[in-house]
Amino acid sequence: MTPWEWTHAAIGALASAIFLLQTLGMGEDGGDADSPDTDFDYGEIHDHASGFSGYLSLRNFVGFFIGYGWVTLASLLSGVAPGLSSAFGIAAGVVFVLASLLLIRTFLGFQEDGSLKLNNLIGSRASVYIAIAGSGGGQGKVMADTRAGRVELPARTRDPQKLLPGELVEVVGEDGGVLWVARITEDRPKTEGKNGR
Structure with missing residues (x-):
């Protein structure tokens, strides 16, 4: 050549x-x-x-x-x-x-x-990874299981009390890429809607 x-x-x-x-x-x-x-x-x-x-x-x-x-x-x-x-x-x-x-x-x-379509997670459970301030006062993170594996996602809560790392929560809504979650209790109503309201 x-x-x-x-x-x-x-x-x-x-x-x-x-x-x-x-x-x-x-x-x-x-x-x-x-x-x-x-x-x-x-x-x-x-x-x-x-x-x-x-x-x-x-x-x-x-x-x-x-x-x-x-x-x-x-x-x-x-x-x-x-x-x-x-x-x-x-x-x-x-x-x-x-x-x-x-x-x-x-x-x-x-x-x-x-x-990773977040609204598919509504109704599922997750664990708090970074503490979430109560009454929507701040953003934390949760670990949730998806088809892509276990992922870390931003989250807020309307619960009055702060959610601490390790607590089990339910995903009750999604808004702008942020999950709305609530502490799991026996008397809390099931999923509240897309925006957690």
Whole structure:
């Protein structure tokens, strides 16, 4: 092969190796956000969904060079002129990036709308993780079980007394990404409605 062909073979191989490491969980944070044992904040999912292109910029960069390197090399080996081969490679890289963005947007949409749809938690039980001030006076956090695993979520209460860490509560409503919860007692009516009223 010519030096130009070797260069594009190296680009494609290096980008593919980095992509493989990312796929195995070693290229970014080494963690699995969907693991049932992982605690994460619902707000972080929204942040990633709204700014996912910036969050995945390294992956997009790698995807572009996978397409560019291998397609340019294939074109060169097929006898296509270097300039036209590079144009084919750039087009393939752009397609790889767009496909990656589409797949990630679809995945995050499923995660947000299915696994972590907060109003599906109404009527379920949770445990207080960070103390919640009484009478809606402050926001704390609870740990709740969802299809995505056990997650940490912001919560408020209309109960007059402060809810302490470890107390068992019922989710009685949801408003703007915040759960409304109430201490579980025998004489308290069942779920009060979407906004905890």
